[in-house]
Amino acid sequence: MPERTPFYGRPGLNTETYDVRAEQDLAAQRLDGDVAFYLEQAGRVGGPVLELGGGTGRVAWRFAEAGFDVVLLDLSPGMLDLAEAKRSSKPADVDQRLQTLRADMRDFQLDRQFAMAIAPFRAFAALPTWQDQHLCLETTREHLRERGLLILHVFDPRLDLCLPELTAPLSPDRGRVRHPVSGNEIRIDVLSRHNDPLAQMLEERWRFTETDSNGRVVRQEEEILRLRWTYRYEMRHLLELAGFEVEAEFSDFRGSPPAYGREQVWLARKA
Numbered sequence: 001m002p003e004r005t006p007f008y009g010r011p012g013l014n015t016e017t018y019d020v021r022a023e024q025d026l027a028a029q030r031l032d033g034d035v036a037f038y039l040e041q042a043g044r045v046g047g048p049v050l051e052l053g054g055g056t057g058r059v060a061w062r063f064a065e066a067g068f069d070v071v072l073l074d075l076s077p078g079m080l081d082l083a084e085a086k087r088s089s090k091p092a093d094v095d096q097r098l099q100t101l102r103a104d105m106r107d108f109q110l111d112r113q114f115a116m117a118i119a120p121f122r123a124f125a126a127l128p129t130w131q132d133q134h135l136c137l138e139t140t141r142e143h144l145r146e147r148g149l150l151i152l153h154v155f156d157p158r159l160d161l162c163l164p165e166l167t168a169p170l171s172p173d174r175g176r177v178r179h180p181v182s183g184n185e186i187r188i189d190v191l192s193r194h195n196d197p198l199a200q201m202l203e204e205r206w207r208f209t210e211t212d213s214n215g216r217v218v219r220q221e222e223e224i225l226r227l228r229w230t231y232r233y234e235m236r237h238l239l240e241l242a243g244f245e246v247e248a249e250f251s252d253f254r255g256s257p258p259a260y261g262r263e264q265v266w267l268a269r270k271a
Helices: 018-028 034-045 060-065 077-089 092-097 130-142 232-241
Strands: 049-052 070-074 098-102 114-119 144-155 173-178 185-196 201-211 217-228 244-250 263-270
Touching (some): 034 144, 049 130, 060 077, 070 077, 144 232, 232 244
Parallel strands (some): 049 114, 070 098, 114 144
């Protein structure tokens, strides 16, 4: 059975507005310090850096600008095209530090090892089973130097939002953003939600509507978001099973201690 199209699997309004939406979402959830946090950790352990699910290069280009060699790995051609499109605005030395690669984070082979690997903004949650997550962790570990650092960011599930009877999103209106090229308004709506507590999966149907300055709809697209939620101690066990030693665990990028229903930010060393 073929795999379903990922949320960012094709070009369109979803991928084109990713950067501006990510910044808004991170700020709204008090997670806007993520890039600074990753850079601080890279300053502590050095480079090169491997980014899993790096998408448009929102984080990876910041590493390159800070002087780190970085490999951005993603499965979406549309997202990688957007990352590559940013090259033209970068100085030559920055341009040379970033390599993009279309590959599956569960199964990739690079002829180098890294001082640090990251999976930012819940990219790890896109893996649909614990077996997929375990395979990703094992593969990543193989690409880390001895005592190399892995940083994972996933959401901490709220049990009231994981119930099977929850069939409608709590917040259908996900706001509006300006298209970074056309300047048109993009409205984002979540039309439906389905939870599978057995598989620990949520599925939401999102609609993106672009309107011009006259209020005319010029594009309307729908995508399916599928994420696996991972409980806190399950995540710890997955890391240990794959050969990592947990160094620290936070609920945000400000160093706050673990907290139910917020975020999981894991720092783990290759054991």
